[in-house]
Amino acid sequence: MLTISDVKSLCAREPRFDDMICSLRAISRQPKKMRKETAEVVALARKFNDEVVRPYAAELDRKVQEDPDFLPLEFIETANRWGLYTLWIPRIFGGKGYNLPSFSYFIEEIASACTAMANLIGVHYLGVATLISAWNTPIIQRVFSEVVQGEQNGQPCLISLALTEPGAGTDVEETELMDRGKIACHARKVAGGYVVNGSKVFISNGHLSTWHMLYSFADLEKPSSNLVMLAVKTGSKGFSFGRKERKMGQKGCPASELIFDECFVADENVCIDPEQTAKLSRSATETTMQLIDYLFGASRAGVGAFGTGVARGAFEAALKFAAETDVEGKKLINHEWAQSMLAQMYRNVLVSRYAYVEANYAHGMDGMFRLLQLKPLYYLTRYAPSAALKLVVTPLMDSRLGTWLMRKIHCDSQTEEEIERTSGLGSLAKFTGTDAGVKNGQLALDLMGQAGLRQDRLAEKHLRDAKLMQIYEGTNQLNRINLFKCLVAKGIPQVSVFTD
Numbered sequence: 001m002l003t004i005s006d007v008k009s010l011c012a013r014e015p016r017f018d019d020m021i022c023s024l025r026a027i028s029r030q031p032k033k034m035r036k037e038t039a040e041v042v043a044l045a046r047k048f049n050d051e052v053v054r055p056y057a058a059e060l061d062r063k064v065q066e067d068p069d070f071l072p073l074e075f076i077e078t079a080n081r082w083g084l085y086t087l088w089i090p091r092i093f094g095g096k097g098y099n100l101p102s103f104s105y106f107i108e109e110i111a112s113a114c115t116a117m118a119n120l121i122g123v124h125y126l127g128v129a130t131l132i133s134a135w136n137t138p139i140i141q142r143v144f145s146e147v148v149q150g151e152q153n154g155q156p157c158l159i160s161l162a163l164t165e166p167g168a169g170t171d172v173e174e175t176e177l178m179d180r181g182k183i184a185c186h187a188r189k190v191a192g193g194y195v196v197n198g199s200k201v202f203i204s205n206g207h208l209s210t211w212h213m214l215y216s217f218a219d220l221e222k223p224s225s226n227l228v229m230l231a232v233k234t235g236s237k238g239f240s241f242g243r244k245e246r247k248m249g250q251k252g253c254p255a256s257e258l259i260f261d262e263c264f265v266a267d268e269n270v271c272i273d274p275e276q277t278a279k280l281s282r283s284a285t286e287t288t289m290q291l292i293d294y295l296f297g298a299s300r301a302g303v304g305a306f307g308t309g310v311a312r313g314a315f316e317a318a319l320k321f322a323a324e325t326d327v328e329g330k331k332l333i334n335h336e337w338a339q340s341m342l343a344q345m346y347r348n349v350l351v352s353r354y355a356y357v358e359a360n361y362a363h364g365m366d367g368m369f370r371l372l373q374l375k376p377l378y379y380l381t382r383y384a385p386s387a388a389l390k391l392v393v394t395p396l397m398d399s400r401l402g403t404w405l406m407r408k409i410h411c412d413s414q415t416e417e418e419i420e421r422t423s424g425l426g427s428l429a430k431f432t433g434t435d436a437g438v439k440n441g442q443l444a445l446d447l448m449g450q451a452g453l454r455q456d457r458l459a460e461k462h463l464r465d466a467k468l469m470q471i472y473e474g475t476n477q478l479n480r481i482n483l484f485k486c487l488v489a490k491g492i493p494q495v496s497v498f499t500d
């Protein structure tokens, strides 16, 4: 018979158990206040939905349908007034410093009402996360202080991520693919900075953003080891906006072309380049992959939350319809087949939520959220008076020492296992949530018949909006392969991934 000590020693021989269920390891480490903060964020999202998003969702969709060049400036100003563009900027950089996982719950709420408006807020944090990912602290400090000022003076200052090129989407998200692809955005080193030539496409919020986090490459023959990440400001000489895409869904959120023609970017706006990469412990190619994993691991969990939100929106539309509609002498909701369908839709929402929550637990321990969730640092950065933070932390972040320190903590000290776990779970959350969004969109239309196709019910909008999510932040095919690479292939002999 097994004794307690047998069981304990069995457990000790199974060190990966905690990794399989991140929440098990994470919960006791998380600052308790995070829960209260998250409840505040969800309450704020629901109020914002009631007052701003729901009343405007159908109108915004229609406006862009009628005039594809329409830009939702009024909405951006409203979101700025509500303080939504600084809520997840850490207090050490002047923001409100809400814990980063709470962003996912917030975005699920907003996406359940309108994904386009969720993106008009959420994509800014993709830019924020990209800027953070290179940990060049003086640039982070400067750009974030503009976002904070923009909130104070009523002139929104948003940040976009510019990665995708006309000939390279998936290829820019994996170092194994970069050197075989058609990457063409070139950064030429010159005295005092870089000169950029090339273009980017499908950049969400491009036309609305003040800063653009640009992935360019110093050598197009070997981009994987020559990443140059730049912060480019709207209005810079040699930088212009091209077309806005006419697309299927998320119509209220522009997808922009950005054009760089001999665009000079000064050294002070170089977030990371081969010279800086050489000072890190990994090779240049490994560092490029680590940066991508570090960023997308976190942001893909957020896209999983978008997908969960749209899956929930479709479920709620179907549930309301079933509760109100008579079929064969009784409410549709009292037909067993409808109940089974609604249960399946509800399950899609919950499973997707579990996936992004679990990924965020991993990021809190081993990825982008790690430092700010360490209990002493969390309480210090959340509750120390702003004046004290300005006196002590701001000068450090403004210096090269700040960059060196943050890169030591975040880049050099992150183990391969931690990179794989956070990246793999980010991909899992992404394709689980966004597949659920599309599935629930289809089920809602199945259940609602012709009523679901009418634009005023918004069910067809959920389906159109959800489809786009399966494509951005890496197609769901790419994310499945990334999950395989990170969490399945490990340790299996003779498995190769992304080498076709």
Ligand SMILES: Cc1cc2nc3c(=O)[nH]c(=O)nc-3n(C[C@H](O)[C@H](O)[C@H](O)COP(=O)(O)OP(=O)(O)OC[C@H]3O[C@@H](n4cnc5c(N)ncnc54)[C@H](O)[C@@H]3O)c2cc1C
Pocket (backbone or CB within 6 Å): 123, 160, 161, 162, 163, 164, 167, 168, 169, 170, 171, 173, 177, 201, 202, 203, 204, 205, 250, 255, 468, 471, 472, 473, 474, 475, 476, 477, 478, 481, 498
């Ligand atoms: C609405 C929207 C918003 C977006 N916002 C942004 C943004 O803000 N910033 C930004 O930089 N980008 C953005 N994108 C671009 C997005 O990230 C890319 O569309 C995505 O990475 C896929 O790239 P692609 O479209 O070039 O497809 P491709 O890479 O051309 O892929 C085409 C097909 O081939 C498959 N495929 C490609 N390579 C492989 C491989 N090696 N193995 C297996 N299958 C493969 C893909 O899965 C897909 O099925 C956005 C896209 C959309 C639709």
